[in-house]
Amino acid sequence: MSSDSTRIILGRERFKGSIDVDSFVNLSVDQNTKLLTEYDRSVDLNLENLFDEERQNSTIFRPATKYTILFSNALTGTTNYVPYRDNLYYTNELQNTISAFPGGNVTAVPPFPPVNTPWEGHPQYFEFDFIRTDNDVPGYTQPPNPHVLFKNVSASTYNWTHCLSYPFENDYKKQLNLYSGDTQVFWNWQASLGIPFVIKIGSNQNLRIISFECPLAHGLNVSEYVELYNSLGQPLNYNGNNIFQVTSLGDAGYGSENYIFNISNIGFVGATFNSSVLGFFKRIININNIKETRSEYYIRRHKIITDPSCTVLTNSGFEQNIFDASPKFQIYALTPQQQFKSTIKEDSQSYNLTFNCDIDVSLYRDNQKRPLTQLFFTTLWRGYFGWTQRLRQGWDFNIPLRTNAQPQPWWDNANLNNISTVPFASYNSNGVGPFIYNNFLFSGDTIDGDYCEWNNYDQTERVISIYTHKIKFNQNWFQVISNSLPPTNTYGYFYSPHSPIQIRQFSSYVEEGSASIVADIPDWAYFSKLSNSFRWRDIYSYGIVDEDGLGVDYPFLNGKHYPYVNTIFRITPENFNIPSPYQQGAVGPNITTIEDPTIDECE
Amino acid sequence: MSVNKFKILQDDLNKYVNIPVEMTWDFTGRDQAIEEYENTILNDVIGQPKDFEVIRFSHKPTLNAFTDINYEFNFYNNVLPITSPLVSPVNWGSTYLNTGFNVQDIYYYTNPFTKSFFKLDFYDTPNEPTQKNYFTVIIPVQQGLSQTALLSTFVPPVDIRIPTFKLDFVGDKEGFFIYWLRKRNYIDINTFYMSAKFFDARTGVFVRMTNRVQPLLVPSKFTFNNADYFYYKVTLDYPSFTYKVNDVLSNIEVGSAGQPIKWYEYVNP
Numbered sequence: 001m002s003s004d005s006t007r008i009i010l011g012r013e014r015f016k017g018s019i020d021v022d023s024f025v026n027l028s029v030d031q032n033t034k035l036l037t038e039y040d041r042s043v044d045l046n047l048e049n050l051f052d053e054e055r056q057n058s059t060i061f062r063p064a065t066k067y068t069i070l071f072s073n074a075l076t077g078t079t080n081y082v083p084y085r086d087n088l089y090y091t092n093e094l095q096n097t098i099s100a101f102p103g104g105n106v107t108a109v110p111p112f113p114p115v116n117t118p119w120e121g122h123p124q125y126f127e128f129d130f131i132r133t134d135n136d137v138p139g140y141t142q143p144p145n146p147h148v149l150f151k152n153v154s155a156s157t158y159n160w161t162h163c164l165s166y167p168f169e170n171d172y173k174k175q176l177n178l179y180s181g182d183t184q185v186f187w188n189w190q191a192s193l194g195i196p197f198v199i200k201i202g203s204n205q206n207l208r209i210i211s212f213e214c215p216l217a218h219g220l221n222v223s224e225y226v227e228l229y230n231s232l233g234q235p236l237n238y239n240g241n242n243i244f245q246v247t248s249l250g251d252a253g254y255g256s257e258n259y260i261f262n263i264s265n266i267g268f269v270g271a272t273f274n275s276s277v278l279g280f281f282k283r284i285i286n287i288n289n290i291k292e293t294r295s296e297y298y299i300r301r302h303k304i305i306t307d308p309s310c311t312v313l314t315n316s317g318f319e320q321n322i323f324d325a326s327p328k329f330q331i332y333a334l335t336p337q338q339q340f341k342s343t344i345k346e347d348s349q350s351y352n353l354t355f356n357c358d359i360d361v362s363l364y365r366d367n368q369k370r371p372l373t374q375l376f377f378t379t380l381w382r383g384y385f386g387w388t389q390r391l392r393q394g395w396d397f398n399i400p401l402r403t404n405a406q407p408q409p410w411w412d413n414a415n416l417n418n419i420s421t422v423p424f425a426s427y428n429s430n431g432v433g434p435f436i437y438n439n440f441l442f443s444g445d446t447i448d449g450d451y452c453e454w455n456n457y458d459q460t461e462r463v464i465s466i467y468t469h470k471i472k473f474n475q476n477w478f479q480v481i482s483n484s485l486p487p488t489n490t491y492g493y494f495y496s497p498h499s500p501i502q503i504r505q506f507s508s509y510v511e512e513g514s515a516s517i518v519a520d521i522p523d524w525a526y527f528s529k530l531s532n533s534f535r536w537r538d539i540y541s542y543g544i545v546d547e548d549g550l551g552v553d554y555p556f557l558n559g560k561h562y563p564y565v566n567t568i569f570r571i572t573p574e575n576f577n578i579p580s581p582y583q584q585g586a587v588g589p590n591i592t593t594i595e596d597p598t599i600d601e602c603e
Numbered sequence: 604m605s606v607n608k609f610k611i612l613q614d615d616l617n618k619y620v621n622i623p624v625e626m627t628w629d630f631t632g633r634d635q636a637i638e639e640y641e642n643t644i645l646n647d648v649i650g651q652p653k654d655f656e657v658i659r660f661s662h663k664p665t666l667n668a669f670t671d672i673n674y675e676f677n678f679y680n681n682v683l684p685i686t687s688p689l690v691s692p693v694n695w696g697s698t699y700l701n702t703g704f705n706v707q708d709i710y711y712y713t714n715p716f717t718k719s720f721f722k723l724d725f726y727d728t729p730n731e732p733t734q735k736n737y738f739t740v741i742i743p744v745q746q747g748l749s750q751t752a753l754l755s756t757f758v759p760p761v762d763i764r765i766p767t768f769k770l771d772f773v774g775d776k777e778g779f780f781i782y783w784l785r786k787r788n789y790i791d792i793n794t795f796y797m798s799a800k801f802f803d804a805r806t807g808v809f810v811r812m813t814n815r816v817q818p819l820l821v822p823s824k825f826t827f828n829n830a831d832y833f834y835y836k837v838t839l840d841y842p843s844f845t846y847k848v849n850d851v852l853s854n855i856e857v858g859s860a861g862q863p864i865k866w867y868e869y870v871n872p
Binding site: 043045050054062113132135151152154155156295309312336356482506519557559 | 637641645647649651652653654655656659664668669670671730771772773774785842843844
């Protein structure tokens, strides 16, 4: 209690000539109740409003996608495991027949062939198709001595498995490495360290800029800042400072502004910024607010939210893809079994993926603890027929080959960091084995995702590099023909497991406000100590699409949202992919590159 | 204006000024409760959105994980009048030739043949006066196994379709899956009674089928309990998204390759 003395006296008594005035005591009357509204209530029943209200309140989704498979069956190999050998798409059948029938096949008598030599060819398209249809092949999927006794119920899960996932946490400690075929350098770093670079124009060249080339899109804008670290992850200091302003982007090359950034050469001396220096950087938006505007770098981790039994994969009816099937009629004399047969090298099918279970997104928060705005169709190689090894994982930046057309060291079997979290198992067949396959993932299991950048000030997540799986053949059963590559690091096929579907949309603008003056600040807002206010991006209502095309407007019926997206699923053979402009140095021997456009963006 | 003189001295005691403020109070939350009630009334008037989405049920796997479901439709060959006491089960056979189609119709897929189909109706009860047909599955004649037949004596034998079906995830799929409501809060039925008809596009009539060959119907081949002989029982299992088919009379599970679902043409006298 405070007990200050207060005297209230009449105005005219205060001093000579003063007059009486009213005195006031201000009393605040706080009220947390309101008047009872006393009148008849009437509500207009408006179908449109009612529909919108139900739509905005619903958090249940029934996502669907149509997969179009783009597959190039490019890798050939040899095998003398009989079920595989007899079901290849042969590529050197004449020589193989000569080897297998040394006395000629005209007079040969069963059992065929008299000599079990390796045969060359491609595994048929069935081995990669989403739904296998070769359920009637004697000696392979049917008796006698089947490699796998085909169960039709498993036709859609022998090769691939599908589920839904969402990003739920960040892994800052994931160890990454990258070999740049273009710059001939190798980086090994922890995800949180940022984006690698190599100095292309160093201070030793005495030009006006120091130019940094990155193997990944840097995501910088002019006038932003970079915080530099050396190849050991320690600050790359010059006079005690490792933060520098970006003055320009790119060089004369087309599209280089996404990969090259420059800082002013203000007369740096010493070897700090010499050419070929390797390092890493983190993006900083505001030099006066380093802590809050510095980007974070991490691997986004996904959690599976559907079981395999929920998945329904069906053929897309009436879908006509641009790539036709590539069948071949094999003449009986040029097959090991001396039988006519038709084999298929490639095809391009489409499939519809839906789920029997509903997805209530109110149960989940994303990796930034915000409401879910994206779900992911996660497709994983299963390879139950045993042609391949356990899955290897990496990111898009691990795909380009080295200059000698070898896969990056990342993909070597000896690298423990490339082992995916997908469990594997094995079985024996016809008394031999093991044949390795990858197991299902179930609801609650986790798997890695894209390499991302997050900035609290921007409230934006950027995908730096897409998560990739590599399918490698099991060299015990199928030896890939690949120019003297070490058996532990052979060619394989790449695919991206996670295909996103947008279910809600964050606004293109950032809201900012203080809790004392702005109501309904969402719980995922970031509190900036510098401005003493919250920063966040609103979530657009369903059906709202802004002038930039941001927003979602999916069908809403049965009280549920029905998001849909077309997905192109690429199964890309290694050494046959078209390199990006900054991977030209990694061009393999059989690659046809796309020439630069004659008209660039400026024109 | 009136002014009063007050003198308040410091004496370490709190002072109070009592000011009467007249108010009409509302209990906190009453208004919200009324809004809740308003929503309830609106739901009563308009109704909640109902979920009519369907999911796919496949045939329950056997112990060996085989999932195929097998139908065998048999037609009367009309060699004898159906009223003849000499009519026996051998007069029914699983061939379209018994229906009046010839080998050319079947082999060349003439319009009367390809426009014919089998219609499986699913009812909530076998009691015909009260039953409701909830959904229908069509099996086209372009599916099915085959038999060897002669187009003419001048060309080699050919394979033609027969009304015996082996439906599965791969191969012949039309009619394999049953699609029924995903949620059970609107209609909660998971047991259906399946009847079969054959639409003969050549004559434009539906032919009804029984689950036993007609001479074996009890008490007679024309007088019997419809609920016993015109239906199979189909049970949906929601947890596994599968269905199974049982014989109505014996309750034996049927549909496997060794025990197909047999249907026989019912011929009216």
